[in-house]
Amino acid sequence: MSGFPRIEIIGITGIPEIVEGDDLSKMIVDAARDQGTPLVDKDILVVTQKVVSKSEGRLVNINGVVPSAFASQLAADMGKDARLVELVLQESRSIVRMDVDRGVMITETKHGFVCANAGIDASNVPGDDWVCLLPVDSDRSARGIRQAIAALTGGAEIGIVISDTFGRAWREGHSNFAIGVAGVELMKDYRGTLDANDRELKATTIAVVDELAAAAEMVTAKAINVPVALIRGYEHGTSSPEGIKPMIRERSRDLFR
Amino acid sequence: MSGFPRIEIIGITGIPEIVEGDDLSKMIVDAARDQGTPLVDKDILVVTQKVVSKSEGRLVNINGVVPSAFASQLAADMGKDARLVELVLQESRSIVRMDVDRGVMITETKHGFVCANAGIDASNVPGDDWVCLLPVDSDRSARGIRQAIAALTGGAEIGIVISDTFGRAWREGHSNFAIGVAGVELMKDYRGTLDANDRELKATTIAVVDELAAAAEMVTAKAINVPVALIRGYEHGTSSPEGIKPMIRERSRDLFR
Numbered sequence: 001m002s003g004f005p006r007i008e009i010i011g012i013t014g015i016p017e018i019v020e021g022d023d024l025s026k027m028i029v030d031a032a033r034d035q036g037t038p039l040v041d042k043d044i045l046v047v048t049q050k051v052v053s054k055s056e057g058r059l060v061n062i063n064g065v066v067p068s069a070f071a072s073q074l075a076a077d078m079g080k081d082a083r084l085v086e087l088v089l090q091e092s093r094s095i096v097r098m099d100v101d102r103g104v105m106i107t108e109t110k111h112g113f114v115c116a117n118a119g120i121d122a123s124n125v126p127g128d129d130w131v132c133l134l135p136v137d138s139d140r141s142a143r144g145i146r147q148a149i150a151a152l153t154g155g156a157e158i159g160i161v162i163s164d165t166f167g168r169a170w171r172e173g174h175s176n177f178a179i180g181v182a183g184v185e186l187m188k189d190y191r192g193t194l195d196a197n198d199r200e201l202k203a204t205t206i207a208v209v210d211e212l213a214a215a216a217e218m219v220t221a222k223a224i225n226v227p228v229a230l231i232r233g234y235e236h237g238t239s240s241p242e243g244i245k246p247m248i249r250e251r252s253r254d255l256f257r
Numbered sequence: 258m259s260g261f262p263r264i265e266i267i268g269i270t271g272i273p274e275i276v277e278g279d280d281l282s283k284m285i286v287d288a289a290r291d292q293g294t295p296l297v298d299k300d301i302l303v304v305t306q307k308v309v310s311k312s313e314g315r316l317v318n319i320n321g322v323v324p325s326a327f328a329s330q331l332a333a334d335m336g337k338d339a340r341l342v343e344l345v346l347q348e349s350r351s352i353v354r355m356d357v358d359r360g361v362m363i364t365e366t367k368h369g370f371v372c373a374n375a376g377i378d379a380s381n382v383p384g385d386d387w388v389c390l391l392p393v394d395s396d397r398s399a400r401g402i403r404q405a406i407a408a409l410t411g412g413a414e415i416g417i418v419i420s421d422t423f424g425r426a427w428r429e430g431h432s433n434f435a436i437g438v439a440g441v442e443l444m445k446d447y448r449g450t451l452d453a454n455d456r457e458l459k460a461t462t463i464a465v466v467d468e469l470a471a472a473a474e475m476v477t478a479k480a481i482n483v484p485v486a487l488i489r490g491y492e493h494g495t496s497s498p499e500g501i502k503p504m505i506r507e508r509s510r511d512l513f514r
Contacts (some may be wrong), residue, residue: 003474004292005483011262035261062280067459097512106512114427165463170371172506173444173464175471177428187430189480203486206422207430208476214432215472218491219262221445226262228419234475249429255354255363256426256513 005233010037010043011219012228014175017126020057025148028228037230039149044184044231045161046216047178050124050132051227052141052162058133059125060087078103084120084131091118091133091223095256109134113179114257115166138162138180139243146182159184159236163213170255178215178244179207185209185237186247207247208236262490267294268476269302269485274383277314282405285485290419293488295407301416301488303473307381308484309398309419311426315390316382317344335360341377341388347358348375348390353514363424368393370436371514372423382425387396395437396500402437416441416493420470428514433474435466438501442466442494465493480502 002063018024018133022155032039039045049235053059067075068084071089075082077100085105092107107118111134113240119134134143141162149158167173178186188206253256273290275281285304286358289296294408296302312318319399323337324325328346332339342362353371364375368391376391392398399417406415419437435443445463473486508514 002292005266007266007270007475009262009264009266009472013261104512138395168464170506170511171434171467172465172504173398173462173467175467205430206474207425207428207432210428210430210432211474213472214468215266216476217463217468218264218472245363247429249427255356255426256363 007233008022009215009219010230010232011226012037012230013226015051015225015227018051018054018227020055021057022055024051024055024149025145025153028145029149029152031228032153032230039153039156039158039230040162040232041157042159042232042236043156044161044212044234044236045149046161046163046213046220046229047142047145047233048133048176048220048227049119049162049164051123052138052145052180052201053132053134056135056141058135059130060133060225061129062087062126062131063129074100078105084117084122087131087133088118089122108252111138111179112245113164113166115164119164119179121168121252125149133180134164135162139182139245140180142180142182142243157183158239161212161216163216165212165217176210176213176220178213178247180211181240181244183238183240184212185239186244209247264488264490266472266476267487267489268483268488269294270483272308272482272484275308275311275484277316279312280405281308281312282356282402283409285402286406286409288485289487291406296410296413296415296487297489298414299416299489299493300413301418301469301491302331302406302494303418303420303470303477303486303488304399304402305433305477305484306376306391306395306419306421306436307378309392309402309437310389310393313392313398315392316387317390318386319388320386331357341374341379341381344377344388344390345375348377365389368395368436369502370423370434372421372493376421376423376436380414391421391436392419393397396502397437399437399500408498414495416495418466418472420473423473433467433470433477435470435501436443438466439495440495440497441469442496443501444502466501466504 062083065083071086072082075085094108097106097167161183164178319340324342324343328343329339332342354363417439420433
């Protein structure tokens with residue numbers, strides 16, 4: 001009746017609409033406690049990007065954005081708002097693919113993430129003229145939440161994953177990916193380990209934090225008022241000294257740039 | 258104390274080494290019962306590819322494979338076994354990317370999956386001369402397991418996802434993806450739905466079955482003797498009439514082929 005792995009994924013409900021300056025960490029701690037699932041050591045929290053961005057004031061009013069000539073041209077060809085295209089360009093380090101006819105811009109964000117429209121989002125933002133940018137440094141955001149929660153809970157060691165919803169190559173549908181981490185090991189490395197028959201395993205390295213982000217989406221997706229998921233019972237390393245960077249494939253090693 | 262989403266991911270332990278002809282469905286039902294977590298209506302089982310392939314006799318002895326001239330040339334340049342390269346070519350519909358210097362072959366399998374080496378795997382296979390191929394029709398495999406489990410349990414409606422571990426574009430590390438489904442809706446479609454502020458959601462379509470596969474990896478990855486995960490408490494549609502096909506992006510729409 002025991003000895004088998006069992007993991008819980010719990011949606012944290014009751015977190016109010018977040019505005020700039022809100023103490024998101026305290027709101028998460030309180031909401032988890034109020035619903036009867038207080039945070040404990042070794043829990044992992046997957047925090048969706050938008051509440052992090054909102055608490056950090058990453059909403060931008062597009063009326064204040066002046067499009068460049070290139071952005072205006074692109075927007076006209078794609079049937080898009082030139083101010084939004086300008087923002088996408090400003091938030092991007094490079095453009096990975098562009099399909100002007102279909103209005104698709106896949107860019108590399110300044111953090112290095114490859115996604116549509118530099119991760120800029122116009123949904124669940126108060127007011128038609130506002131859009132939401134990714135956090136400036138989502139690892140720093142994750143570290144901040146981790147430290148604040150430790151202070152609020154008398155020292156609970158909580159792993160933090162900040163997630164966002166991106167498309168993928170080759171497959172339809174979006175999935176959640178980690179864009180910032182603190183206190184959770186990025187990957188499990190099976191390179192060099194041997195299977196039951198002493199042969200190299202095929203899947204050498206598992207992208208643990210991306211799988212945590214994807215798993216969390218089961219409780220955060222349908223209910224847009226559930227911005228945080230608690231993952232309990234997953235044994236994980238807590239070291240993430242370099243943050244999310246090692247998860248991003250170097251351009252020179254990437255066959256799909 | 259209630260009213261929040263809570264999902265369990267449970268590893269099914271005690272399933273013995275699978276050989277061709279084994280009644281995998283019965284072994285799963287028995288193992289779940291024996292560990293005190295018998296299958297019930299609306300459970301989802303994520304079954305890793307290798308046990309499905311083994312039960313279906315998809316092990317191949319490479320000594321029986323005669324490499325073509327092209328396979329021999331490639332293998333020599335890549336420092337690989339020509340018989341294995343030949344098998345990769347035989348299992349592929351097209352080659353998506355090839356980096357001969359690094360020995361990388363990303364191919365499109367006959368099912369349409371884009372992955373390294375057509376999904377062929379030499380780990381956890383009995384004997385040095387054997388490799389494991391993907392199921393011929395992983396949707397059919399999933400439907401078979403679903404029907405068999407219904408018969409064995411007096412009619413329990415279980416969703417089935419067959420998963421495999423693939424690499425991704427742009428990011429390091431592997432993750433689990435769905436390669437066959439039965440009784441689980443592939444995607445959640447938010448297109449046209451409005452968020453709390455009546456604006457279109459950014460992430461239009463969520464790749465539910467891929468997220469289920471990724472979540473399951475938390476209990477199946479580290480313990481290679483846990484080939485099946487049970488996901489309980491996830492509300493899901495049960496319709497998957499076309500199987501996994503709609504999850505595969507059409508070549509003509511894919512900017513990364």
